[in-house]
Amino acid sequence: MLRVGVMVSGGGTNLQAILDAVDAGKITDTEITVVISNNPGAYALERAKKHGIEALCISPKDYENRDAFNEAFLNKIDEYHLDLIVLAGFLVKIPAAMIEKYEGKIINIHPALLPAFTGLDAQGQALNYGVKIAGCTVHFVDAGMDTGPIIMQAAVPVLDEDTHDTLAARILVQEHTILPEVVKLWAEDRLTVNGRKVKIRK
Numbered sequence: 001m002l003r004v005g006v007m008v009s010g011g012g013t014n015l016q017a018i019l020d021a022v023d024a025g026k027i028t029d030t031e032i033t034v035v036i037s038n039n040p041g042a043y044a045l046e047r048a049k050k051h052g053i054e055a056l057c058i059s060p061k062d063y064e065n066r067d068a069f070n071e072a073f074l075n076k077i078d079e080y081h082l083d084l085i086v087l088a089g090f091l092v093k094i095p096a097a098m099i100e101k102y103e104g105k106i107i108n109i110h111p112a113l114l115p116a117f118t119g120l121d122a123q124g125q126a127l128n129y130g131v132k133i134a135g136c137t138v139h140f141v142d143a144g145m146d147t148g149p150i151i152m153q154a155a156v157p158v159l160d161e162d163t164h165d166t167l168a169a170r171i172l173v174q175e176h177t178i179l180p181e182v183v184k185l186w187a188e189d190r191l192t193v194n195g196r197k198v199k200i201r202k
């Protein structure tokens with residue numbers, strides 16, 4: 001049984017997409033072992049609790065400095081003996097020690113076609129830049145910001161009448177498709193990483 005931890009900060013619709021895929025049997029031999037947020041008010045925590053999944057909050061705000069948080073965060077993660085860590089809208093920088101320890105086992109969903117528009121509000125960056133195609137990316141997490149090897153991407157058109165919200169909503173639909181699909185591929189051990197290149201085995 002693959003033990004998956006999902007890190008969240010917001011509404012948790014990507015978490016929900018993974019939960020739904022597991023419940024539907026699209027992702028097999030996998031359990032969402034724990035959901036962790038830095039935001040005690042994150043609705044994603046409610047989604048986890050409704051699903052009977054351990055949900056906890058740990059925030060840099062609760063520690064005297066970032067090093068203390070980083071150590072506590074990694075120690076907490078280690079308690080769950082996770083095979084895969086999914087960052088689903090998690091707005092806290094992952095400690096370098098955790099990236100090293102869990103190399104190749106941390107994936108992130110980013111609402112842009114990387115390497116374009118890294119960082120926050122990628123949707124707004126795309127809209128303001130005037131691109132005609134936007135989208136989302138699932139990638140492995142490395143020491144950079146949104147720079148790890150790309151696993152899967154999905155594209156959406158940017159329409160003349162788009163607002164930030166309409167574009168973000170169109171991208172989110174695709175996020176809910178590719179993130180569970182990557183978890184499924186990971187669970188089936190069908191991902192091969194060679195440098196920056198990620199291949200999906202049939």
Ligand code: GRF
Nearest residue numbers: 010011012013014089110111
């Ligand atoms: C998504 O748009 C994701 O790409 C971004 O944060 C948002 C999380 O949404 N990183 P949700 O909490 O999964 O609904």
